[in-house]
Amino acid sequence: MADRIQLLPEHVANQIAAGEVVQRPASVVKELMENAIDAGADQIQLVVRDGGKALVQVVDNGAGMSPADARLSIQRHATSKIREAEDLFRIHTKGFRGEALASIAAIARLELQTRPGEADLGTHLKVSGGKELSVEETVAPKGTSISVKNLFFNIPARRNFLKSPRVEFRHVLDEFQRIALAHPEVGFSLHHDEAELYQLPASNLRKRIGHLFGNRMQDRLVPVEEDTQVVRVSGFVCKPEFARKSRGEQFFFVNSRFVKSSYLHHAVLNAFEGLLRPETVPGYFLFLEVPPESIDINIHPTKTEIKFEDEKTVYAILRSAIKHSLGQFSIRPVLDFDS
Ligand code: ADP
Ligand code: MG
Numbered sequence: 452m453a454d455r456i457q458l459l460p461e462h463v464a465n466q467i468a469a470g471e472v473v474q475r476p477a478s479v480v481k482e483l484m485e486n487a488i489d490a491g492a493d494q495i496q497l498v499v500r501d502g503g504k505a506l507v508q509v510v511d512n513g514a515g516m517s518p519a520d521a522r523l524s525i526q527r528h529a530t531s532k533i534r535e536a537e538d539l540f541r542i543h544t545k546g547f548r549g550e551a552l553a554s555i556a557a558i559a560r561l562e563l564q565t566r567p568g569e570a571d572l573g574t575h576l577k578v579s580g581g582k583e584l585s586v587e588e589t590v591a592p593k594g595t596s597i598s599v600k601n602l603f604f605n606i607p608a609r610r611n612f613l614k615s616p617r618v619e620f621r622h623v624l625d626e627f628q629r630i631a632l633a634h635p636e637v638g639f640s641l642h643h644d645e646a647e648l649y650q651l652p653a654s655n656l657r658k659r660i661g662h663l664f665g666n667r668m669q670d671r672l673v674p675v676e677e678d679t680q681v682v683r684v685s686g687f688v689c690k691p692e693f694a695r696k697s698r699g700e701q702f703f704f705v706n707s708r709f710v711k712s713s714y715l716h717h718a719v720l721n722a723f724e725g726l727l728r729p730e731t732v733p734g735y736f737l738f739l740e741v742p743p744e745s746i747d748i749n750i751h752p753t754k755t756e757i758k759f760e761d762e763k764t765v766y767a768i769l770r771s772a773i774k775h776s777l778g779q780f781s782i783r784p785v786l787d788f789d790s
Pocket of ligand 1: 482486487490511513514515516524525529530531532545546547548549550551552553594595
């Protein structure tokens with residue numbers, strides 16, 4: 452029988468890998484903003500058109516890239532963040548897979564402009580469907596600007612699968628809020644079509660929550676603090692009387708990374724036991740810090756799920772920290788729900 456196996460060409464492999472990393476414009480927003488944070492930026496601008504279907508652009512004032520790095524950055528498995536597999540357990544950056552830019556470049560038109568602080572001139576790179584179109588020297592501000600146009604232009608089936616600009620923008624906004632909450636020390640702005648939606652000054656968490664969700668929210672916050680060897684817990688829960696039937700502002704961050712966890716959510720509900728009206732869910736903005744080697748964030752390419760070495764202890768500490776805070780602020784159960 453004749454041999455039939457072939458190695459896929461690089462751009463085909465990239466398109467397939469892109470399916471895992473990039474589901475929709477919001478995925479691009481997440482990857483580009485995380486890269487800007489990793490680059491040490493303290494000002495990050497997000498510009499979006501048509502819910503991100505036409506344009507997602509992130510401009511940062513971070514470290515920038517040399518011309519060679521700029522060209523390498525869009526190659527698969529090209530990363531400045533880890534060198535060997537063991538590094539996965541000491542991660543302090545958001546990225547490490549070296550996949551995001553390669554994936555995005557494979558399925559969109561990507562334009563990158565970048566200049567490190569010490570260089571006089573920057574680099575302007577254009578890529579389409581994974582192919583480099585041009586590289587030029589250019590005058591550019593310090594930092595990096597990446598724009599991603601016409602997502603999935605070369606995969607019509609995926610493009611058709613995208614929802615309306617309104618729905619896609621809702622997802623974009625979710626990602627923006629998560630990153631803005633995780634990094635109150637960084638200034639952010641968000642423009643959608645012609646409108647400026649947010650201009651968030653560098654600040655602290657309480658004020659950032661107020662800027663994002665309204666100043667009234669600030670008065671509803673109860674601080675949570677607990678420091679143990681296994682986990683450090685900080686942040687806020689909302690007073691139980693403001694709990695709502697629909698799920699709204701519930702955020703967990705582990706080592707500054709937004710994560711989804713029904714297990715930890717359960718710990719919060721458990722701490723509020725007896726304080727909530729039936730079927731309501733309290734808001735919370737909770738930050739957990741754990742030693743990087745005690746978690747595995749490599750379970751899924753988008754890294755929103757996480758595995759703790761000792762999840763039962765984390766659960767117990769989180770629950771007791773919240774209980775303690777609610778007690779300290781003398782929040783008492785609503786005894787008679789009907790009156
Ligand atoms: P990862 O973040 O996993 O390393 P990416 O594909 O997201 O992979 O980025 C590849 C590399 O490109 C990064 O490791 C980094 O060196 C560089 N890079 C990407 N975005 C920026 C940026 N905004 N500023 C500076 N360097 C960047
Ligand atoms: Mg990245």
